[in-house]
Amino acid sequence: MLTMLNIAFRNLLQAKRRTLLLGLAVAIVATLFLFLRAVSSSISERMIESATTLSAGHVNVGGFFKIRKKASAPILSERTRIRDIVTKAVPEASGVIDRHRGWGRIISPASSINAGVNGINYNEEGRFFKSLRLAKESEYKKDGTDQTFGSFEDMQKPNTALIFAGQAKKLELRVGDSLTLVTEASGGQDNTVDLRVAAIASDVGFMSNWSIFTQRQVVLDLYRVGPDTTGVVMVYLDEADQATAVMERLRKTFADNGFLVMDHDPNPFFMKFEKVSGEDWLGQKLDLTIWSDEISFVLWITNALDFISAIVITLLAVIIIGGIMNSMWMSVRERTKEIGTVRAIGAQRGFILQMFVFEAIMLGFLASGLGVLFGSIVILAINGMNIPITNDGMRLFMMANTLKFSLHPSQIVSTLILFSVITGLAALYPALKAARLRPVEALMQGK
Amino acid sequence: MLRMKTVTLGMTLSVALLSGKALAALDEAQTKELIKLVDERQRATGDYASVVFIDQKEKDGSTKAFEARVYRRDADDKWMILFTKPKAEAGKGYLRVEKNLFLYEPSLGKWERQTERASIAGTNSRRDDFDESRLAIEYDAKFIGDEKLGKFPVHRVKLTAKPNADVASPIVELWVDQESKNILKRQESALSGKLLRTTYYPGWDKMFSKSKGSDVYVPKEIRVFDEVEKGNSTTVVLRDVKLDPLDANMFTKAWLESQSR
Numbered sequence: 001m002l003t004m005l006n007i008a009f010r011n012l013l014q015a016k017r018r019t020l021l022l023g024l025a026v027a028i029v030a031t032l033f034l035f036l037r038a039v040s041s042s043i044s045e046r047m048i049e050s051a052t053t054l055s056a057g058h059v060n061v062g063g064f065f066k067i068r069k070k071a072s073a074p075i076l077s078e079r080t081r082i083r084d085i086v087t088k089a090v091p092e093a094s095g096v097i098d099r100h101r102g103w104g105r106i107i108s109p110a111s112s113i114n115a116g117v118n119g120i121n122y123n124e125e126g127r128f129f130k131s132l133r134l135a136k137e138s139e140y141k142k143d144g145t146d147q148t149f150g151s152f153e154d155m156q157k158p159n160t161a162l163i164f165a166g167q168a169k170k171l172e173l174r175v176g177d178s179l180t181l182v183t184e185a186s187g188g189q190d191n192t193v194d195l196r197v198a199a200i201a202s203d204v205g206f207m208s209n210w211s212i213f214t215q216r217q218v219v220l221d222l223y224r225v226g227p228d229t230t231g232v233v234m235v236y237l238d239e240a241d242q243a244t245a246v247m248e249r250l251r252k253t254f255a256d257n258g259f260l261v262m263d264h265d266p267n268p269f270f271m272k273f274e275k276v277s278g279e280d281w282l283g284q285k286l287d288l289t290i291w292s293d294e295i296s297f298v299l300w301i302t303n304a305l306d307f308i309s310a311i312v313i314t315l316l317a318v319i320i321i322g323g324i325m326n327s328m329w330m331s332v333r334e335r336t337k338e339i340g341t342v343r344a345i346g347a348q349r350g351f352i353l354q355m356f357v358f359e360a361i362m363l364g365f366l367a368s369g370l371g372v373l374f375g376s377i378v379i380l381a382i383n384g385m386n387i388p389i390t391n392d393g394m395r396l397f398m399m400a401n402t403l404k405f406s407l408h409p410s411q412i413v414s415t416l417i418l419f420s421v422i423t424g425l426a427a428l429y430p431a432l433k434a435a436r437l438r439p440v441e442a443l444m445q446g447k
Numbered sequence: 448m449l450r451m452k453t454v455t456l457g458m459t460l461s462v463a464l465l466s467g468k469a470l471a472a473l474d475e476a477q478t479k480e481l482i483k484l485v486d487e488r489q490r491a492t493g494d495y496a497s498v499v500f501i502d503q504k505e506k507d508g509s510t511k512a513f514e515a516r517v518y519r520r521d522a523d524d525k526w527m528i529l530f531t532k533p534k535a536e537a538g539k540g541y542l543r544v545e546k547n548l549f550l551y552e553p554s555l556g557k558w559e560r561q562t563e564r565a566s567i568a569g570t571n572s573r574r575d576d577f578d579e580s581r582l583a584i585e586y587d588a589k590f591i592g593d594e595k596l597g598k599f600p601v602h603r604v605k606l607t608a609k610p611n612a613d614v615a616s617p618i619v620e621l622w623v624d625q626e627s628k629n630i631l632k633r634q635e636s637a638l639s640g641k642l643l644r645t646t647y648y649p650g651w652d653k654m655f656s657k658s659k660g661s662d663v664y665v666p667k668e669i670r671v672f673d674e675v676e677k678g679n680s681t682t683v684v685l686r687d688v689k690l691d692p693l694d695a696n697m698f699t700k701a702w703l704e705s706q707s708r
Contacts, residue, residue: 189617191638
């Protein structure tokens with residue numbers, strides 16, 4: 001094996017110019033591949049983080065209550081019983097909380113926005129507050145300082161609200177200011193509440209533009225619903241990939257306990273109002289989802305990015321394969337006499353085959369290693385610079401306010417393996433041709 | 448002595464004023480009748496059509512203007528508004544049938560269910576601003592007092608939504624012209640008591656309805672002021688009001704869709 005590697009390495013050194021050009025091409029494509037994977041991975045991770053921080057657990061027990069045929073509200077009765085069932089059925093859950101869901105117009109003296117209203121119980125939301133950080137004043141105020149104001153603990157006080165930097169910027173609100181929340185109560189009549197801004201948190205991707213948080217009691221009063229109601233029971237798991245299995249288990253458990261459960265619809269609850277309103281039933285039905293269902297409307301971003309990445313990488317891979325095949329053909333032609341000599345002194349066809357394939361694999365490995373090293377340095381440098389994303393479209397695409405890419409060892413290893421395999425496969429056909437040369441013919445051709 | 452006389456005169460005047468006010472006050476039945484009369488004067492038993500110009504002013508200074516046609520068939524509880532201008536909005540419409548309000552977006556060719564409280568085309572106006580007046584059916588009325596609104600003597604009445612009434616505003620206050628019995632001002636509040644909208648009706652037109660066999664009063668202009676987002680306001684001007692029968696098949700999704708083809 002060492003002899004083989006030595007030969008491969010020497011051959012690469014011998015054809016310096018070709019190796020350099022081909023290696024550079026492989027390195028560039030490997031860098032691009034790593035970069036695209038890092039972008040896709042960072043967007044996916046931000047999505048999961050945003051979703052599980054702001055609007056969903058890994059598994060969600062939501063639902064709708066219909067008091068009239070043409071109306072539907074995202075309210076669940078029997079909150080205590082539902083939570084008990086969830087707690088017993090999912091003993092492996094790392095946390096079970098519940099939140100009220102609402103929608104309203106948030107009005108400040110300067111402006112207004114529409115946003116989802118989350119009624120939370122402060123004592124249950126350790127995970128939520130731990131994942132947030134108070135926004136610097138500069139994040140929501142022009143010429144603001146790096147100082148933070150307010151505190152998450154103030155959310156324990158009645159009639160307070162937590163908003164995000166993007167919202168504070170649009171509404172021109174500061175900590176301590178008042179905002180008015182206008183919505184329709186459960187009977188369909190207008191209702192309002194005045195809230196004081198207790199804390200302004202840094203944005204959690206663009207999805208935080210659509211959510212504000214207040215006390216559970218505020219939402220109960222606003223919607224005029226009873227204390228044993230809720231919007232959604234959220235289940236957190238240590239293993240997010242267990243979400244589907246847990247959801248199915250809960251679906252069966254709730255059905256066994258006499259609850260009506262809607263068929264699985266992999267969409268967020270707010271996209272189901274029209275469908276539910278049009279259905280011919282009254283009372284309550286549970287709607288079970290997993291975290292990705294609740295953000296399905298933005299999953300197209302990663303899907304589209306993965307698709308574009310696949311096309312780009314395939315095209316580049318085809319070019320690389322073409323280049324390597326061509327290069328190997330040339331190598332075979334140049335080294336026909338050498339092949340003939342080696343075969344004449346007893347080398348088997350397999351040896352010749354391995355010699356060329358190893359050469360290509362070594363080229364792929366070293367070049368992609370160089371590309372991955374360069375790509376990693378660039379990514380780490382960008383991450384270290386904390387570059388703010390000021391363009392709204394870019395923020396929407398990246399789901400972040402600062403330019404950061406996720407770089408994992410698995411991405412580096414898989415890139416190295418992939419490019420080594422691609423170059424190895426590309427060299428296979430010329431190597432086979434070389435291996436099939438008869439020693440006499442090879443020696444004759446090489447004259 | 449002089450002081451004693453002043454006090455006595457003051458007390459006498461107060462009693463006289465109080466008794467005068469008491470004489471002018473409406474009792475529960477009279478207040479109920481007043482609200483019924485307000486509804487009745489606006490009620491057109493047949494169909495209704497008008498052209499409306501909606502002008503929306505935002506507090507940031509931006510403005511939006513629309514022209515639309517409003518159609519009503521009160522007997523069947525049907526209502527429709529079809530936007531004709533600007534060009535970008537032409538063909539868009541709201542249709543209310545069987546107590547469901549739908550919005551049609553011609554550029555997408557899609558219908559979307561709306562809540563009854565949805566604002567019309569993002570303005571401060573709502574469906575019920577253009578619809579039949581059903582105050583007596585939907586609200587319990589309480590007389591507040593007689594006062595002057597500008598130069599007009601008015602009855603001020605507070606309306607509270609009946610328990611199962613399907614209305615957006617749970618609390619409404621009306622200033623009804625004592626002479627004409629037309630509404631001059633209306634204020635709507637939320638369940639919390641917060642004032643949400645103030646609406647002024649600066650002018651009314653009188654028209655003869657053949658189907659009703661008597662006059663119908665229609666507002667010439669409606670001015671809506673957002674009391675929460677101060678600075679936002681909407682002016683609706685109604686023109687070409689017609690009370691003639693409309694086509695039987697008008698209040699359908701197909702008809703509204705056909706207007707944008």
